[in-house]
Amino acid sequence: MLTLTTHNPEQTMSIGERLGRVLHEGCIIALIGGLGAGKTVLTKGIARGLEIKEDITSPTFLIVKEYIYGRLPLYHFDLYRLDNISQSGLFDIDEYLFGNGICIIEWAERMEEILPPMHLRIEIQWNKGNQRQINLIPKGDRTNYQGIIEKFLHKA
Numbered sequence: 001m002l003t004l005t006t007h008n009p010e011q012t013m014s015i016g017e018r019l020g021r022v023l024h025e026g027c028i029i030a031l032i033g034g035l036g037a038g039k040t041v042l043t044k045g046i047a048r049g050l051e052i053k054e055d056i057t058s059p060t061f062l063i064v065k066e067y068i069y070g071r072l073p074l075y076h077f078d079l080y081r082l083d084n085i086s087q088s089g090l091f092d093i094d095e096y097l098f099g100n101g102i103c104i105i106e107w108a109e110r111m112e113e114i115l116p117p118m119h120l121r122i123e124i125q126w127n128k129g130n131q132r133q134i135n136l137i138p139k140g141d142r143t144n145y146q147g148i149i150e151k152f153l154h155k156a
């Protein structure tokens, strides 16, 4: 696990940007953190690191938004309005999860039971004021997400 602390949105964005530069196809990022923790700010940074020029906005009425004009396609999920995705039957989420893009999932705990075991879990903790603690946690056996964290550190 790698723990980072930020003191303003720009710092969180820049962590996202650095991470976005070292992601490869098929990466899944599960974002955990309460309302206003900074999940969307981090996602905007990752999109920048993927060279996506479009503005990232939270998918309010949609569950997923697709950004296909960057270095890799980005699928940005927001499950806030979903009680349980396995019961939603709304769409074939596997097409995204096992596709060639990057999946970033806000409120990923709402699909815990169908989340592939190998993913990068990012927990954002809100302590006080503008300070955020960001934990990068590689999940799954023989995970390649440890390698991503190492690349992230070395490309600083």
Ligand SMILES: Nc1ncnc2c1ncn2[C@@H]1O[C@H](COP(=O)(O)OP(=O)(O)OP(=O)(O)O)[C@@H](O)[C@H]1O
Pocket (backbone or CB within 6 Å): 006, 007, 008, 009, 010, 011, 012, 033, 034, 035, 036, 037, 038, 039, 040, 041, 042, 058, 080, 106, 129, 130, 131, 132
């Ligand atoms: N260190 C920080 N990192 C990120 N955001 C910060 C920080 N300090 C203050 N903020 C503010 O916190 C808010 C984070 O909002 P954001 O939309 O990213 O949260 P979220 O986790 O996506 O919430 P939601 O669950 O509603 O989608 C923004 O208004 C941002 O300006």
Ligand SMILES: [Mg+2]
Pocket (backbone or CB within 6 Å): 039, 040, 041, 058, 106
């Ligand atoms: Mg959000």
